[in-house]
Amino acid sequence: MMAGQLSIAKALNEALRKSLENDSKTLLMGEDIGKLGGVFRITDGLQKDFGEDRVIDTPLAESGIVGTAIGLALRGYRPVVEIQFDGFVYPAFDQIVSQLAKMHARALGHVKMPVTIRIPFAGGIGAVEHHSESHEAYFAHTAGLRVVTPSNAHDAHWMLRQAIASDDPVIFLEPKRRYWDKGEVGDAADLPLHSARVVRPGTDVTLLAYGPMVKVCQEAAAAAEEDGRRLEVVDLRSISPIDFATVEESVKRTGRAVVVHEAPVFMGLGAELAARITERCFYHLEAPVLRVGGYHAPYPPSRVEESYLPDLDRVLDAVDRTLAF
DSSP states (O other), rough: OOOEEEHHHHHHHHHHHHHHHTTTEEEEEEETTTTSSTOOOOOTHHHHHHHTTTTTOOSSSHHHHHHHHHHHHHHOHHHHHOOOSSSGGGGHHHHHHIIITHHHHHHTTOOHHHHHHHEEOOOSSSSSGGSSSSOOHHHSSSTEEEEEOSHHHHHHHHHHHHHOOSOOOEEEEGGGTTTTOEEEOOSOSSTTTTOEEEEEEEEEEEEETTTTTHHHHHHHHHHHTTTTEEEEEEEOEEEEEEOHHHHHHHHHHHSSSEEEEEEESSSSSHHHHHHHHHHHHGGOSSSOOOOEEOOOOOOOGGGHHHHHHHOOHHHOOOOHHHHHH
């Protein structure tokens, strides 16, 4: 793949193509991923080039898809599963948390589970509740699963290739509203899969985000700079495990932290981050760690989703509150 400007969707497509080319044991499975190329066209053209035995159109049965992927992994394959929309993953939840996540430990390390489960997640596309959910906390809470999410085209490409190459099961969350955002894709990965990145340096407040909210936080930081406030934005990239070393370094430098995610604040990833930051950075904090996220309610109809989702104003309001302490 030549380096250059690609959309996140195209960067993912190229990552799948390279993974299929580089390892004959890699195969793709999912609903409508073959001839249609997936709902978001992430697998467009791959069945034509690699055949129906490696890019497999499955029945509409998520439990069966993931169960089959587990069996294939036991036989030495590297299956990459696509869940069509975030809210469709629940029928496969038992397979993921009871089998996939535990096989390696149950076998005392002798059995590898190189299964990657791609899930378009979160809202912002005018869809309904089962097409716009943020359920990362369910999977991050499950020991044995790795959970990652890119926010830009470069990370989308290289993180997916790293996930597929991993011998551990990886939940790969794709921020669907960012699929058409374009960015430069370099010719090599510049970070390990589970490392965070400071995407905008600052001195006054640390904004911690991942996936679709990284862009919102960057926009908030740009707006705050007009008022003389320098906000540092950290893209977590991985939410299980979390790169707490990078988080700690940033918060100790700024003395304040705001965690931003689309998922409901109640029992969300922000709670774990706030607790860990308080434990590790207590004597450096100038204010409590604040959280900005969705409300503790089912995802709303599309006409009002913008009132549900965190936006620039809500992030800046949290910044104002933390600086008021």
